[in-house]
Amino acid sequence: MYVAHDIQKRMQLNKGGNLFELTQKQNVLLVFLRHFGCVFCKEAMKDIADIQDEIKERGVELVFVHMAENHIADRYFKEYKLDTCLHVSDPYKVFYHSFGLRKGSITQLYGLQTWVRGFAPENKGNKLEVGKSLGDATQMPGIFHMFEGRILESYIHKLASSKPNYMQLAECCLV
Numbered sequence: 001m002y003v004a005h006d007i008q009k010r011m012q013l014n015k016g017g018n019l020f021e022l023t024q025k026q027n028v029l030l031v032f033l034r035h036f037g038c039v040f041c042k043e044a045m046k047d048i049a050d051i052q053d054e055i056k057e058r059g060v061e062l063v064f065v066h067m068a069e070n071h072i073a074d075r076y077f078k079e080y081k082l083d084t085c086l087h088v089s090d091p092y093k094v095f096y097h098s099f100g101l102r103k104g105s106i107t108q109l110y111g112l113q114t115w116v117r118g119f120a121p122e123n124k125g126n127k128l129e130v131g132k133s134l135g136d137a138t139q140m141p142g143i144f145h146m147f148e149g150r151i152l153e154s155y156i157h158k159l160a161s162s163k164p165n166y167m168q169l170a171e172c173c174l175v
Contacts, residue, residue: 005149007098013086014070019063022086023146027060029170030144032101035135036068036076040161044141045080048166052082055170060145067091067135096139100156103138109160145173 008020022028031048034041048055048062055062064087066073077083090096143164145153152173155164 001100001151001154003098003151007095008149011065011088011090011095013063013088014074015086019088019146020149022061022063023149026147027058027152027170027174028063028146029055029060029166030063030065030099030146032065032096032099032142032144033135034139034141034160035137036066036072037134038137038160040163041141042080043163045076045082047163049081051167052085054167058171058174060170060174061086063087065090065095067093067096067139072134091135093136093139099142099144101140101142103136104140104160108140108158109138143169145169147173 005020008023009018011019013019013022019028019030031044033044036042052062062082062085064073064077064082064085066087067090068076069091070087070089073087073089074083077085077087088095093101096102140160141157143155143166144151153169155169157164
């Protein structure tokens with residue numbers, strides 16, 4: 001898969017610069033989140049927060065893409081101890097679509113596997129929140145390992161409840 005460099009240059013990071021410039025300097029684990037009210041989005045942020053130091057020690061920068069305004073996103077990233085991470089606001093889902101991420105089907109979003117995982121013990125503390133300001137509840141997430149403007153590895157969620165191995169994705173393409 002290829003994403004045009006001009007798209008990557010339009011992906012402005014919350015702390016300045018853009019995605020393309022960043023990938024010229026180092027490996028990036030680009031994490032497209034669902035909406036901030038999603039149980040699985042919260043699970044992903046917790047899981048990544050738990051290993052963020054290990055990821056960064058390997059020279060990989062974490063960058064999140066979300067659909068909320070930055071001040072709302074900052075609140076969630078702070079809550080999950082990810083406030084030092086870079087992020088990109090994409091309320092119109094231009095970047096989601098550029099990376100091939102689409103709206104989920106009824107089965108992907110609300111199927112039996114998703115319901116079972118949503119009520120699993122590890123998600124007990126992750127309560128569902130609803131609100132347009134948190135993002136589009138039908139948007140599917142994905143993860144991309146990038147370097148020098150190229151996608152080296154990707155994980156496209158088959159279900160809203162899919163749980164990728166973040167460390168494996170971060171390490172997959174390191175020399």
